[in-house]
Amino acid sequence: MEVLKIATAGSVDDGKSTLIGRLLYDTKSLTDDKLEAIEHSSKKKGYDYLDFSLATDGLVAEREQGITIDVAHIYFSTKTRSYIIADTPGHVEYTRNMVTGASTSQVAIILIDARRGVIEQTYRHFFINNLLRIKSVIVAVNKMDLVNFSEERYNEIKADFEKLVEKSDYEDQNITYIPVSALKGDNVVDKSDAMPWFGGQTLLEYLEKLDTVNIYNRGKMRFPVQYVIRPKTEEFHDFRGYAGKVYGGDINVGDEVVVLPSETRTKVKEIYFNDKKYQSAARRSSISITLENNVNVSRGDMIVKAKELPRIEKAFTATVSWMDGRPLLPGSKYTLQHGVNKVIAKVSAINHKIHPDFSGVENDVSSLNMNDIASVSFQLNKPIFFDAFKEHRTNGSFILIDQQTNNTAGVGFIE
Amino acid sequence: MTEKLLINALENEAIYIFREVAAQFEKPVLLFSGGKDSITLVRLAQKAFYPAKIPFPLMHIDTGHNFPETIEFRDKLVAELGLELIVRNVQDSIDQGKVKEESGRYSSRNVLQTTTLLDAIEEFKFDACIGGARRDEEKARAKERIFSVRDDFGQWDEKNQRPELFDMLNGQIQLGQNVRVFPISNWTELDVWTYIENEDLEIPSIYFAHKRDIFMRDGLIWSASEHVFKDDEEEVEERMVRFRTVGDMSCTAAVDSYAATIREVVAEIRDSSISERGARIDDKRSEAAMEKRKQQGYF
Incomplete structure (x- = not known):
């Protein structure tokens, strides 16, 4: 249904x-x-x-x-x-x-x-x-x-x-x-x-x-690896399945892919859903795949098509919607969760606050309080693999987790 | 090899959630009651991790007042799938003096199981408990998150829940806290039944119409059993009934039914005009009953 x-x-x-x-x-x-x-x-x-x-x-x-x-x-x-x-x-x-x-x-x-x-x-x-x-x-x-x-x-x-x-x-x-x-x-x-x-x-x-299939502008195929399946049974002794959800476009057996961050090139060998193999899977499918080469892949890695690389960067600017009682301050550090990948992010600057009624921006902002929306620049401890939010709804968004309370403190849309 | 995979949005969402649990937590457990929702969960978990085994145990909090058919089914399923099952008994909590048995007309062990559950979570140091609650069941559940953080006392603070954005699930917790996880949050009762039909899943026999000794109270059909309090003037009769949920005998009413197969059950639910929880006596105690129990750690 x-x-x-x-x-x-x-x-x-x-x-x-x-x-x-x-x-x-x-x-x-x-x-x-x-x-x-x-x-x-x-x-x-x-x-x-x-x-x-x-x-x-x-x-x-x-x-x-x-x-x-x-x-x-x-x-x-x-x-x-x-x-x-x-x-x-x-x-x-x-x-x-x-x-x-x-x-x-x-x-x-x-x-x-x-x-x-x-x-x-x-x-x-x-x-x-x-x-x-x-x-x-x-x-x-x-x-x-x-x-x-x-x-x-x-x-x-x-x-x-x-x-x-x-x-x-x-x-x-x-x-x-x-x-x-x-x-x-x-x-x-x-x-x-x-x-x-x-x-x-x-x-x-x-x-x-309403056409639910084309309801979003589609982005490129992104496959963030959620979990590595290693049964270690006799029948599946060397099986390494990479479990995840497909975003953006389709994934097919034989696709030339790149594993990030290692940038290893390989091909999609099999696509599994439960115990059945498929030739192709569309976005939003929770599948697991195997790869031709024996590459080292772990949770948080991303598999993309070889000709469709995302941005791989350690610094970016995003529109942030703040959701926590503890304010966001320049210089503070958060756990940044981008899909299923976690890194540490430091707020390098609050560029300006955005009035959520199209009435412009406010400069010289020293902190963000709950319900504020602002342009914020971040620096990460290691690069993430993303697209601009306007081009990719899932691969262009992230959440910020307060390292003391573990609360989800805000959400960001990468510019 | 088949061509292109056709997806069921709800099934794919649930599989995604199961994989997040396995990846984000050290000691998850699947709370298994033997009911249709937890049977569905087991099936989804199998799909999430194929060809590996489900990477966490099942746990049943046994009130001792379960329908015998449910327990029989539970043991069979666990044996067939080679799963690990932990059972903790409400009777033990009573014997240890931690909880007191209710008495009287509406007495039930439903509330008591919260203590047994919280003790078991502490005993095994579970950090994630997967349950089959659905948001369509009841108004307080409609606000429940997919990852719902509980404090050391198992309490739910509905005012202070973490926002859940896009697909991103934040399972970071402090020592002593745990997370309740609801992979089929967005399913309705009919979605569950349709899934059971499509997947050809086995379910306990009490879900199908059968002859049973019953008595009527407050317009609801009660199973006549040693575990259910009954007045002398309440008359027992035999009737064709089935159950829509398999809670305790003391708090689960039956409905009149001739639905003997899954297909007939699905058809009946489609036409039914009583919501599932309408046959759960524990919610009728007060309009805010569920919310109060949830704040105290009930699942």
């Missing part, structure tokens, strides 16, 4: 949880006992409608405050495909969660309250989807019922958002606008009777038809 991962972004009260609840309800994904719990809870609160937001708001603290504060995952499926929604909160202080949710998603939904239109928060939501290179963005103009399903209001908001899009440097991005009422169910799963002027697809129709 195909899986489509969706990130959602909206400000407090934009009705994000209601939209998700509506999707679940109209696709018949809510089971009787869950529906019963929602009805019970809605009645207890004195609502005369079903409070779908209760279908998604997880933790006790959140239920008390009535807002979602972390990334929650919600599942539903149709006959076409399975969907996973990363429900991420929209307020200013939670940039960290939005970046996290967007990093594993293939498509993003940005919610706008039709009464309030494009606001500062919308800028931030769009900025983050841009930073993460989400190719398909859906702008859902919600609460259309509260503006009398006005076409004029919808067009105003659309024009405002289009102005925002002009600020973006991501030309391949596809932006789709849909007027919805999550509460009443207009244009979420079913077409709206109240908005006959809208000729586009409903939200679900759009999601169902």
Whole structure:
């Protein structure tokens, strides 16, 4: 079954949880006992409608405050495909969660309250989807019922958002606008009777038809070695399988490859998935391969095609999204995890802070705090094998691990 | 040799996670309950490391109130695959006075197993415990990470979880901490069943419809057994039922069913309108039940 991962972004009260609840309800994904719990809870609160937001708001603290504060995952499926929604909160202080949710998603939904239109928060939501290179963005103009399903209001908001899009440097991005009422169910799963002027697809129709294969700009084939399989049994006495996940392009038996960092040239001998051998494997496959020559390969090494070498460098600049309570300071050291490879990185400079609303940069920055986004230069103790993030979503990103607390303190997108 | 490999996104993600565990930790263990989720995990682990053996043991925390069919199945699977199995018993924790047996109408050993589990983690110095929890099971689980760090007391701090970006899993921990790993986090109940069908995996017989002595309570079907508290006025009858999960007898209710094969079970789940945990009595205790238990170290 195909899986489509969706990130959602909206400000407090934009009705994000209601939209998700509506999707679940109209696709018949809510089971009787869950529906019963929602009805019970809605009645207890004195609502005369079903409070779908209760279908998604997880933790006790959140239920008390009535807002979602972390990334929650919600599942539903149709006959076409399975969907996973990363429900991420929209307020200013939670940039960290939005970046996290967007990093594993293939498509993003940005919610706008039709009464309030494009606001500062919308800028931030769009900025983050841009930073993460989400190719398909859906702008859902919600609460259309509260503006009398006005076409004029919808067009105003659309024009405002289009102005925002002009600020973006991501030309391949596809932006789709849909007027919805999550509460009443207009244009979420079913077409709206109240908005006959809208000729586009409903939200679900759009999601169902989205091409999941070409959803990202493809990069070159990268095979980071996760684990070396050495069975040491009689049957497989000399077997050395290199286990890993394929990124970017396809890998084929007979491909001329280079093992990094040793730069040894060899050929792909076999491709295994479980106990079967294949001629070729596509990106996202978790396979293991054997090589023609007896080369020394270990975890963290990368196998690439001979004519498609990545950058092999010890210093680079990246856009960093900081996620930790302990600030990032120039000169400090972190464990840098690039895919499955770990090195030590020193912050050589914070070049400037980037305002996450397209309003420019701030120079002379002495530290980064949680939720800051900045251009940072690093020096490594040994080279890594990478591509620019804009060319390769997986091989151009890394995380920074605090060496004292072991927390994942930030994420970087290599320039 | 077959042409091009066609992938199942969820299966490939799980295999990737298993390999990260084997590479990043010194003493991982796979928590095995004999249920469909842990059977699926074993299959995925086999695929992740073929042609080598699964490079870590299985561990079963036995409450002593398991369905006998599950235990029989567990021992058979372990023998067939040549796996190492560790069993630790809740009864021992009770005998040692570490936990006290619950009594009364809703008594269960489900909560007690947390102590036995934490003791076993300490005894073997496990640094990663692989489990079959899925985010679709329950609201608190929806926020669980794939690598979830637990402190010395096995506690989960849901407010302070590590962000997980792209594919990158950060398994760095301090001495005494351990990580709970959930390779099938993103699977739904139907995904698991479909996988079992496609892979032709064997599962314990109680998952299929069978005749059983049962009694009704709170609209749920209970197995009549010495391990389940029953009032005198609660009448026992024989009925065709099956189980959707294989927790303890004391906290797992059955559903009416005639599904005798995997295919029929999958069809039934597809049409079903009660969620899986709707038949788990332990969650009904309170809306926030699962979150509270998780903070205390429950799996």
